[in-house]
Amino acid sequence: MTGTTALSRARTVRYTTIVVALAAIVTVSAVRIVTGADRLTTPGTLRQALIAACPILLAGLGGLWAERAGIVNIGLEGQMLLGTWGAAFFAYHHGWLAGIVGAAVMGLIGGLVHAIATVSFGVDHIISGVALNIIGLGAVGFLAKSYFDELSGGGPRNLSGYPTPPTLTIPGISDGARSLADQHWFVVSDVSAAVAGATTNLSILTILTLALALLTAWALWRTSFGLRLRSCGENPQAAETLGVNVYLYKYVAVLVSGAFAGLGGAYLTMVSSSSFTVGQTNGRGYIGLASMIFGNWRPSGVLTGALMFGYADGISLLPKNGPLVHALLLLVAVFLLAYSVFKFRAGELTTAIVVAVIALGALVWYFTTTRVPSAFTGMTPYVITLFVISVASQRLRMPAADGKPYRRGSAG
Amino acid sequence: MRRLAATTVALATCGLVLSACGTAADDDKAADKVECKPTKIEGDPKVALAYDVGGRGDQSFNDSAYAGLEKAKGEFKVESTEGEANQDEDEAAREERLRGFAEDGYNTIVGVGFAYSESVNKVAPDYPNVAFAVVDGFDPDKTVNCNVAYLTFAENEGSYLVGAAAALTSKTGKIGFVGGVNNALIQKFEAGYEAGAKAADPDVEVTSTYIEQSDPKGFGDPAGGKSAAEGLYSDGADVVFHAAGGSGAGVFDAAVEAKKWAIGVDSDQFKTASAKQRTRILTSMLKRVDVATYDFIKSVVDGKPSSSYTTFALKDDGVGYSTSGNFLSKDTIAKINEYKDSIISGDTKVPEKP
Numbered sequence: 126m127t128g129t130t131a132l133s134r135a136r137t138v139r140y141t142t143i144v145v146a147l148a149a150i151v152t153v154s155a156v157r158i159v160t161g162a163d164r165l166t167t168p169g170t171l172r173q174a175l176i177a178a179c180p181i182l183l184a185g186l187g188g189l190w191a192e193r194a195g196i197v198n199i200g201l202e203g204q205m206l207l208g209t210w211g212a213a214f215f216a217y218h219h220g221w222l223a224g225i226v227g228a229a230v231m232g233l234i235g236g237l238v239h240a241i242a243t244v245s246f247g248v249d250h251i252i253s254g255v256a257l258n259i260i261g262l263g264a265v266g267f268l269a270k271s272y273f274d275e276l277s278g279g280g281p282r283n284l285s286g287y288p289t290p291p292t293l294t295i296p297g298i299s300d301g302a303r304s305l306a307d308q309h310w311f312v313v314s315d316v317s318a319a320v321a322g323a324t325t326n327l328s329i330l331t332i333l334t335l336a337l338a339l340l341t342a343w344a345l346w347r348t349s350f351g352l353r354l355r356s357c358g359e360n361p362q363a364a365e366t367l368g369v370n371v372y373l374y375k376y377v378a379v380l381v382s383g384a385f386a387g388l389g390g391a392y393l394t395m396v397s398s399s400s401f402t403v404g405q406t407n408g409r410g411y412i413g414l415a416s417m418i419f420g421n422w423r424p425s426g427v428l429t430g431a432l433m434f435g436y437a438d439g440i441s442l443l444p445k446n447g448p449l450v451h452a453l454l455l456l457v458a459v460f461l462l463a464y465s466v467f468k469f470r471a472g473e474l475t476t477a478i479v480v481a482v483i484a485l486g487a488l489v490w491y492f493t494t495t496r497v498p499s500a501f502t503g504m505t506p507y508v509i510t511l512f513v514i515s516v517a518s519q520r521l522r523m524p525a526a527d528g529k530p531y532r533r534g535s536a537g
Numbered sequence: 538m539r540r541l542a543a544t545t546v547a548l549a550t551c552g553l554v555l556s557a558c559g560t561a562a563d564d565d566k567a568a569d570k571v572e573c574k575p576t577k578i579e580g581d582p583k584v585a586l587a588y589d590v591g592g593r594g595d596q597s598f599n600d601s602a603y604a605g606l607e608k609a610k611g612e613f614k615v616e617s618t619e620g621e622a623n624q625d626e627d628e629a630a631r632e633e634r635l636r637g638f639a640e641d642g643y644n645t646i647v648g649v650g651f652a653y654s655e656s657v658n659k660v661a662p663d664y665p666n667v668a669f670a671v672v673d674g675f676d677p678d679k680t681v682n683c684n685v686a687y688l689t690f691a692e693n694e695g696s697y698l699v700g701a702a703a704a705l706t707s708k709t710g711k712i713g714f715v716g717g718v719n720n721a722l723i724q725k726f727e728a729g730y731e732a733g734a735k736a737a738d739p740d741v742e743v744t745s746t747y748i749e750q751s752d753p754k755g756f757g758d759p760a761g762g763k764s765a766a767e768g769l770y771s772d773g774a775d776v777v778f779h780a781a782g783g784s785g786a787g788v789f790d791a792a793v794e795a796k797k798w799a800i801g802v803d804s805d806q807f808k809t810a811s812a813k814q815r816t817r818i819l820t821s822m823l824k825r826v827d828v829a830t831y832d833f834i835k836s837v838v839d840g841k842p843s844s845s846y847t848t849f850a851l852k853d854d855g856v857g858y859s860t861s862g863n864f865l866s867k868d869t870i871a872k873i874n875e876y877k878d879s880i881i882s883g884d885t886k887v888p889e890k891p
């Protein structure tokens with residue numbers, strides 16, 4: 126393949142992405158108008174979605190770093206938990222900046238344990254990861270009891286009253302976009318709601334999270350360091366014969382992975398709320414892992430996945446969300462139908478039929494009911510996770526040597 | 538687990554609303570037949586406090602129980618210990634905790650939270666010389682436990698008062714409620730709050746939301762509390778009352794960001810909240826778990842451990858509201874006190890179900 130064809134192919138991909146994104150926005154807006162569920166895209170809803178998405182995104186990016194170097198990091202949940210404690214402890218004593226750094230360091234320590242086990246000792250990645258999750262929960266419980274019990278605002282499982290990162294509101298844009306969003310116009314209001322949601326009370330940590338997503342994309346795909354790191358995940362033996370220090374790269378990747386997960390924990394204790402409790406992650410590490418798989422081990426995919434799960438997570442807590450989740454049924458049905466047509470044209474008849482049947486099911490559900498029971502709305506994020514993964518997993522490709530043990534010198 | 542939760546909720550309703558439930562009324566008669574002798578504890582009272590999800594440091598429900606224990610310790614010099622609950626623990630873990638206390642020689646055991654009702658019911662018969670108490674508790678079966686005290690509250694009455702405060706303070710005519718878990722106990726708060734608000738302003742719009750439908754982790758999820766409250770504020774509510782234990786900290790955060798009012802629960806939360814949150818806590822619905830805990834320990838110290846149901850209502854200051862921060866106007870306070878008198882005299886009946 127010559128340079129020019131690769132370039133033009135990249136352009137086509139980018140073009141397709143933009144078209145798909147635009148089509149998605151138009152669909153969402155159309156569904157909002159048809160169903161009358163204006164809260165699908167109010168600034169408040171989208172802001173919540175962003176806040177719910179960030180910890181998932183950080184966990185997903187963490188997973189991406191590790192798996193691109195061939196290490197499955199199922200211990201993200203445990204590293205996130207360590208991060209929640211680190212953020213609370215260091216922020217309480219030394220301010221919010223120390224809290225962020227402390228969370229990253231605690232996550233990094235979790236990553237180090239995983240790296241020592243999997244890279245140096247060749248322990249099965251899943252076993253080490255599961256162990257780390259259990260250790261993480263236990264360690265955080267112990268650390269909280271040892272260090273927070275006697276503090277004012279603290280308890281054996283809680284801490285509150287520590288500083289949190291400052292927030293920004295971009296004055297002109299925030300208000301302007303908000304008033305546009307209140308008009309409930311087709312497409313225009315939806316887009317401005319997103320702008321308003323993203324420019325009101327925006328935490329520094331949210332900006333840092335999005336910057337880290339960009340940094341990940343750049344470091345892993347635009348630098349020689351990234352190329353070497355990814356080569357360790359695709360074919361470590363080949364990388365070794367070319368003089369890459371595979372162990373070193375794997376270590377770096379898993380440490381970064383842990384630090385990202387730790388930051389995800391910091392986000393939960395400092396932005397999602399301003400208090401710490403033991404076990405605050407509630408499985409978000411796993412959802413992060415799911416968003417990484419959904420995103421096909423690519424940063425843009427992880428971002429899309431995290432935003433989607435964040436949206437589902439965010440609306441599950443909104444008041445009176447029965448009609449909202451009901452409107453979501455129609456949205457899901459439309460997207461699935463579109464996907465089914467796409468699969469049909471690609472010649473994958475079985476997938477097309479299965480997806481179409483699910484879509485019809487959602488449609489029937491939508492038209493035969495007026496609301497979704499509140500007991501169901503709480504499971505929305507998990508149902509969507511399961512759903513999307515099962516549909517999207519058709520054409521995913523993980524790094525070739527992901528999860529496979531590697532010993533130095535095995536290239537022969 | 539979920540079915541179990543549903544059953545407990547149903548049973549809780551029976552236990553709390555004696556008149557409304559046939560079987561519970563029968564239980565009551567059965568209870569009259571059994572002559573309970575006061576539990577004889579061995580040796581000096583040694584108190585164990587078993588916390589609910591959220592635990593000590595929740596600045597709310599569990600902390601209130603702890604305050605009662607502290608007071609008792611100060612006065613009676615009793616020995617004590619505490620046990621923390623985990624986020625996702627099952628029935629067996631609670632039983633284990635209670636048995637552990639009993640085996641270690643603690644003869645006065647308080648389960649903080651209705652979740653201990655079932656486990657105390659199982660454990661108590663094995664330790665007849667240990668005095669048990671369950672805050673918010675109920676007897677889940679027909680066998681009377683002579684060594685168990687069920688300490689319940691008229692949460693609906695206290696919530697009625699803060700509901701009136703919310704309606705009288707609201708400028709938008711919209712107020713909100715965030716519950717931790719959608720069960721009969723928390724619905725009592727919601728029902729009272731809504732009734733009080735409607736009494737003060739018939740046109741007020743009350744929106745309620747719950748963090749979890751049945752999972753107790755709704756009491757220890759500040760992020761969930763914050764999201765739920767943010768939703769209410771962005772819908773136009775300018776006062777939000779929470780009955781969500783440790784998740785309430787998130788509700789206060791949302792109030793700070795939205796620059797609107799929040800109402801605390803169980804403890805006087807103005808006193809324990811951070812400086813920023815403090816400016817946003819209009820009042821708190823007081824549920825004197827501390828008084829209940831203290832009274833129970835005192836009854837043990839006095840050699841007559843209380844048993845069966847004890848309800849702490851408005852008339853005996855078991856529930857109420859706080860005025861710390863002086864955010865409530867004089868007129869509002871006067872109005873609330875009128876409602877209070879009317880409830881105490883029995884002229885106003887506060888509903889228990891929304």
